[in-house]
Amino acid sequence: MMLEEIIIRYLNDNGIIAYAEVPQAPPERFAVIERTSGGRVNMINNARIAVQSYAPSLYAAAQLNETVKDVMLALPVLDDIGSCRLSADYNFTDTTTKRYRYQAIFDINYY
Numbered sequence: 661m662m663l664e665e666i667i668i669r670y671l672n673d674n675g676i677i678a679y680a681e682v683p684q685a686p687p688e689r690f691a692v693i694e695r696t697s698g699g700r701v702n703m704i705n706n707a708r709i710a711v712q713s714y715a716p717s718l719y720a721a722a723q724l725n726e727t728v729k730d731v732m733l734a735l736p737v738l739d740d741i742g743s744c745r746l747s748a749d750y751n752f753t754d755t756t757t758k759r760y761r762y763q764a765i766f767d768i769n770y771y
Contacts, residue, residue, distance in 0.1 A: 663770055666740065676724070692711070694710045710764070711764045718751070721751075722751075732766055741768065741770050749762060
């Protein structure tokens with residue numbers, strides 16, 4: 661199973677509606693997962709994952725982002741995940757669609 665699938669399933673299992681892309685009819689609050697880079701060193705995979713938290717207000721997007729960070733930082737409870745570190749998070753409002761969102765970037769080592 662791909663890392664993105666594992667993360668989407670994990671977030672959904674932990675109460676965060678998550679997708680690989682923005683759906684045509686999205687719910688009010690949801691997250692989108694995107695791999696921005698990755699590699700392998702000594703048979704250990706690594707990836708940089710961006711999680712974008714969408715909500716109807718900037719405050720709600722920030723709240724969802726905080727929940728995403730808490731849940732993602734517990735990701736190593738899964739057998740295939742070695743570590744998960746928060747690299748950055750910030751307001752990432754989509755000026756094209758006028759949708760509020762935050763983005764959190766995680767560095768993940770996995771097997």
